[in-house]
Amino acid sequence: xxxxxxxxxxxxxxxxxxxxxxxxxxxxxxxxxxxxxxxxxxxxxxxxxxxxxxxxxxxxxxxxxxxxxxxxxxxxxxxxxxxxxxxxxxxxxxxxxxxxxxxxxxxxxxxxxxxxxxxxxxxxxxxxxxxxxxxxxxxxxxxxxxxxxxxxxxxxxxxxxxxxxxxxxxxxxxxxxxxxxxxxxxxxxxxxxxxxxxxxxxxxxxxxxxxxxxxxxxxxxxxxxxxxxxxxxxxxxxxxxxxxxx
Numbered sequence: 001x002x003x004x005x006x007x008x009x010x011x012x013x014x015x016x017x018x019x020x021x022x023x024x025x026x027x028x029x030x031x032x033x034x035x036x037x038x039x040x041x042x043x044x045x046x047x048x049x050x051x052x053x054x055x056x057x058x059x060x061x062x063x064x065x066x067x068x069x070x071x072x073x074x075x076x077x078x079x080x081x082x083x084x085x086x087x088x089x090x091x092x093x094x095x096x097x098x099x100x101x102x103x104x105x106x107x108x109x110x111x112x113x114x115x116x117x118x119x120x121x122x123x124x125x126x127x128x129x130x131x132x133x134x135x136x137x138x139x140x141x142x143x144x145x146x147x148x149x150x151x152x153x154x155x156x157x158x159x160x161x162x163x164x165x166x167x168x169x170x171x172x173x174x175x176x177x178x179x180x181x182x183x184x185x186x187x188x189x190x191x192x193x194x195x196x197x198x199x200x201x202x203x204x205x206x207x208x209x210x211x212x213x214x215x216x217x218x219x220x221x222x223x224x225x226x227x228x229x230x231x232x233x234x235x236x237x238x239x240x241x242x243x244x245x246x
């Protein structure tokens with residue numbers, strides 16, 4: 001009765017299945033093994049509270065039997081041993097998944113405390129609400145910062161600023177192109193002057209002539225290059241004159 005009372009008091013939604021068994025005497029061990037086997041055939045049991053109230057060593061001896069210990073050990077459902085009082089220790093306590101000092105303590109181990117759970121959930125709810133409020137306030141602050149930017153408060157001035165920037169860049173580009181073009185013209189003029197200075201026809205206009213042999217077109221630079229009777233051409237500014245060496 002104490003176990004049922006504590007279970008329902010701590011967690012009203014708990015479902016309790018009571019399985020009868022003989023707990024002392026010669027028939028106790030087989031009865032306990034039969035009860036454990038019956039519960040293990042069920043599919044919706046979470047934990048087994050296995051035990052009885054206090055008594056003498058002889059009264060509790062069934063919980064020291066090998067068959068009972070093996071039945072507890074092979075149980076697929078977790079077993080909480082709750083045999084006698086805290087000072088009573090049996091083999092069943094040693095092989096069980098957990099040991100309770102009393103049957104009432106076993107009930108406390110089996111289910112959570114509704115009051116404590118509600119208190120914990122309330123604490124979590126408050127923490128979650130505070131966290132959500134802080135996140136929401138941070139989002140509001142971020143949104144306020146976004147709406148205070150010039151793109152929203154003065155979009156026209158921002159466009160004007162960008163247009164002015166484009167005009168400045170356009171002017172700078174035009175000036176840079178003009179400078180580069182002027183430099184290119186100056187370089188071209190310098191190259192033209194250099195070519196003009198190296199042009200052999202320019203020398204002819206100053207009264208000089210170019211004498212070439214007729215036979216191979218080679219330029220004559222020495223009198224020995226034109227033996228007597230050799231034909232050639234003298235090129236002057238106004239044209240070419242055929243000649244014969246004497």
